[in-house]
Amino acid sequence: MSTTTPETGKSLTGITKVRRMPPEVSILLVLFGMIMVFEMLGWFKCHWDPNSLCESFVANKQRLSIIVLQVAVTGIIAVGVTQVIITGGVDLSSGSMVGFVAMVAASLAQASTNTRAVFLEQGWVDLNPIIPIVAGLALGALLGLCNGLLIAKTKIPPFIATLGMMVSVRGLAKWYTLGQPVALLHERFTWFGQSFDVGGFPVPRPVIVFIIVAIICHIALTYTRYGKFTYAIGANPQAARVSGINIGNHLMKVYAVAGLLSGLAAVMTAARAQSGQPGLGVGYELDAIAAAVIGGTSLAGGVGRISGTFIGTIILGVVMSGFTFLKVGAYYQEIVKGIIIVAAVVIDQHRQNKRRKTS
Amino acid sequence: MSTTTPETGKSLTGITKVRRMPPEVSILLVLFGMIMVFEMLGWFKCHWDPNSLCESFVANKQRLSIIVLQVAVTGIIAVGVTQVIITGGVDLSSGSMVGFVAMVAASLAQASTNTRAVFLEQGWVDLNPIIPIVAGLALGALLGLCNGLLIAKTKIPPFIATLGMMVSVRGLAKWYTLGQPVALLHERFTWFGQSFDVGGFPVPRPVIVFIIVAIICHIALTYTRYGKFTYAIGANPQAARVSGINIGNHLMKVYAVAGLLSGLAAVMTAARAQSGQPGLGVGYELDAIAAAVIGGTSLAGGVGRISGTFIGTIILGVVMSGFTFLKVGAYYQEIVKGIIIVAAVVIDQHRQNKRRKTS
């Protein structure tokens, strides 16, 4: 949470200085450790069972890109929810938002080839892809703002406010086309979900978007007033208020940003799925929160960094790909996944405490 | 985990003398208000659209019993999760526990008529219903204890610990019979899910269990040290520690109790559904938390009462039945449900503040 580099500021008294590594270091090690483990397991496997093809886990272009791609959407959401959690709140509605916004965006991105396009009568087909994208982002921001308003104006706990939104918005997603999926989207729109090739290396556009979003938000949280206030509110709302921060207004901003990012995630999902389904995004909110917490964000508020969340997200991706890599049986995957999530946090925390002691 | 924004105009020392009037009163009014509303809407409806049969909402034996029955299971879980939340924690794993425990209990409650009974070879069919019940409770308590151990020993946030359990235990539920449901249970077991008749009034056994559980836990929280410790830890862990409370040990107890109750809920569900399904209980954890918060439990910890949770649970039941009563379309139900959850909390909080101000 210390946002200036340890080096600035001369030691005030004769006391020996503390060497501070950024907290990401420890979680980064967890990530590497995990990759190593998969690498080794794969190696053993290939030696024991004959009919398994021997190949490296990470040294594989497609896998590298899928590892990130399959969590890019979760990651975009996680970047937003990290900010919410830093304020001491939580956002359970992001998954539902993905569902609803994806439906709306998709409905505006349909190709005229679709004889049952939602807005066929209005002739809203083959539209410029900007329209569904902007619509999606706007809708997301709007829904996020609703969260913010509820929390700021009515003072109800974010958990309950966003839980309500989670239920209602999922309802909206189903209601929008009465459960019908929205398919056959124009490829000028689905283009955003595809990969492009860089020297034989497939780079998925959602990944690029994820990285850009992460960088922007990292800067915003670390170097701007917006960021400072976000941390302050999470660390001690009363003190923040007495320090002249208008908590209500700021929370609305933060939740709107989170909503905007959910909207972006939704657009990306629709572009990838090449369709909108009311069921899209179920459970994404928990994955996103998990990514943030694995990355060192504290649900107590006041602590957390986007860089950590980024790594946390990658960890989730590695786990998923690792399972298919090792052909872990479908039934065991969930069991193990839960254990890994917990383990990651435990190891990370353990290391941090140790470092604190020994430094 | 959730720092709600400090109320504007609330003194830092807080200039409010808190009247000793039980907080349930306000939420109870919300409940009555809600019932009134449904009653009136139904009345209007019956006058406007001809082919709707005119009848009262509450003055209907079957409906009264189903209102409570359909939330009895959620309620039993909510009673446990309330205690967890009071310690400042949260339990996301209860839903998955219901799934897994229900499978196990059901597998031990099958009738010999079932040619594909899980433990047919072992001859474990037509067992005394005590066996599946005890097994279920024990398993629940054990899983809860795992939560407690994780949180007490590794000091990771309850949210992440129980999230991990949520994923893993759901995996166990599916793995247990590789997704196959467990059906054809012996009626000596399903008996517990049925209603018995009191003067033409159907009284479901799960409801009885729910009420008993609620009363016991209410006493435990209000009149025993177990209760005081629970509140103290949630209110201020540091203070609790310096007062000589062994936080770790106590948390383990609380989570074990929560697990035990999830196990009980699971047994009741299996008995009622007359089968065990790996998908049982999905999302129950959120309903339970919602019930607790609607009932006035604060996710910040240190505040909450079983009596409130009880009323909160009933409110959820009234909402569900109310929709069917008014023939609200499936798609609108979700939308409205979310709104109602939020509204209930808002109204309750609003009333409480008003009362404070004016006292």
Add this chain to the structure above:
Amino acid sequence: GVSMANSDTFLTVLRKGVETAAAAANQPVQIEIADDDVSKQLSQVQNFIAAKVDAIIVNAVDTSATAPMTKAANDAGIPIVYVNRRPDDVDALGPKGAFVASDEKDSGTLETMEICKLVGGKGDILVMEGDLANQAAVQRTKDIHEVIATDACKGMRIIDEQTAGWDPVKAQDLMTNWIAAGHKPVAVIANNDNMAIGAINAMKAAGWDMKTVVVGGIDATQEALATMKAGDLDVTVFQDAAGQGGGAVKAAIALAKGEKIDAKIMIPFQLVTPANMGDFMAKN
């Protein structure tokens, strides 16, 4: 009153069938969705009984857990009709019970047998399962294994079998992971069309020629048929959702009127291939 297992693409069509048929008979319907939760569905049925509906139509979340609902309805003397999925207690539905359904076992079998035919009964195949907590997924996967066990298809070998939870995006990711793992299947068998299409997207993204791999799904959704037209999807299975919905309503109304009707109406699955796809275009 009508209680649907969930609101996936297929059941949505079925629901539409119910609504249109009801509208035709100007019989008001109250539709609830159980989100794949057995006890929720049971509660919904009990709520219907409390609301004294004329008849109850149930699209069972789990066909092995229909007994309590049947009993509740019978006790209240309200007709109950099971639609789409064949309840296990089919012979114990009583005078006021009926079902309009197809046998879930057929779908997976039809799909796999056709694929087996297309690949000449041998080669590596990948299986994409739906949500493992969901009966249809488990059943369809079981069918796949049974078909492959037959002599005709012995040559086929399942190299991996994973769940994508009915979700096209998850399916896409899973397929990409498989491609990354170097799998070169002759066929991909999915539990439903959504996942099949996801898999197709992934394979196309990886630059595979869809002629070289057989892909099968179930449901024959609009999107699926379009994909089939494009030559990407090779097999899907059609089930007359709308027809079932309508049939259920007719049966329900009849029972409510106290008329005597045949309590077992079977509506078979039909295999859809590029050859006969034309017949189904308009149906869903």
Add this chain to the structure above:
Amino acid sequence: MVSPTTMKIVRESGAVPGSEYLLEVVDVRKEFPGVVALDNVQFKLRRGTVHALMGENGAGKSTLMKIVAGIYTPDSGSFKLRGQDIQLKNPLDALENGIAMIHQELNLMGPMSVAENIWIRREPTNRFGLINHGEMQRRTEELFTRLNIDIDPTVEVRSLSVANRQMVEIAKAVSFNSDVLIMDEPTSALTEREVDHLFRIIRALKAEGKGIIYITHKMNELFEIADEVSVFRDGKYIATKQSGELTRDEIIRMMVGRDISQMFPKLIVPIGDVVLSVKNLSLNGVFKDVSFDVRAGEILGIAGLVGSGRSNIAETIFGVTPASAGTISINGKEIKMSEPAIAMANGMAFLTEDRKETGCFLLLDIQENTQIAVLQNKYVKYGFVQQAQLAKDSNDMAATLRVRTPDMQEPIINLSGGNQQKVLISRWLLTKPRILILDEPTRGIDVGAKAEIHRLVSELARDGVAVIMISSEMPEVLGMSDRIMVIHEGRVTGFLDRSEADQVKIMELASH
């Protein structure tokens, strides 16, 4: 080495071994990252004595006491209780062996009632093991009458003012009737009256042969109550003396290692015209019809007994608790103070009374804690924070106030109480306010820094800042104020000019 449990049993059996010292700490060492909090310190406590600990902020007093109370475990060193070697593993061991502690930072459970807070873990139970609330109530009232505290045992602690919470802490500690009673700056939030009463309690305990460890930064208290004094400096043990054979200056020299003027003489500066003017300000149930002016360069002291409403008045003026009636005008312009932000926009600054609750961002580092308020209007371009410049200025500010820390990136939670207070003061000084409201500004601050702060405040006044200073410390109010406003139960009972003001007059007005 005896186990805590055996020791406990021995104690309960009443067979108290007659060793000269209740408590002996030998060569105890405790390190925190970058800080040697305690460097092989010694400490001995006699029965029936009050032993004062003195030392600058961050000297290690609280740390030592936390070790004694079993909250921290020392890195090395031995520990004797009633002559027996013993190792306390947790607070429970300490409590059961007759060591109770009043913490410097209040440690109470807000949402629980006063009675519940005091008797937690010791609730009276009936024969079914159920808690007997009536009995608990009775015991609390009994305790309160004995200590002559006037607080309703059934109200939630969070609804009490800081001072009242402090009293609850004291009552709780006493209720253990332990042999060793540690008081870490118990009077920092109390006024003379409560202090006098507390001393009466202490003397009684002393008479019962109990040992009291008393930490304070208030010299006069020291000479009034302490028998022995131990002085610490930078985590090192300096010396132990009979308080009788010591003078103020000697102690200060031992503490600081050099001579300093321990009371800063206020600069007499020309008073400008009215900056802040308050008319008939009222807040339902707390205070009523408060009217006063503050002029540029003037320091208005607010005196009053605990719970008289001083803090609430300040809160209302700063817009934390909007008034129910009355007006606030700045430079003649009436302003509706509904949010602190508005007050700050009008050049106000407000150092709150409760460091932990409404001051520190405990999880954030010193830098963040220092800069948060000033970011409202300075050091920000296009939303970006001018970190370099800001770091330098905060650093200088911290240096002037002599904050004891490795660097500005240290989480403030790791600072000693007094050092936290210094950081909060620099937070507000950075904003260069024109109206400065200080609520117990030197609470828990050592003599050296106190003089420093008085100098700063007085210089601000010279530069034309209007200052309102709430203080429960008579010498401070008398020494610093140009005028003193006295509050009694939420009503202004009079103004005293610097010339006429003295302790007696204030007390009269404060308690009618």
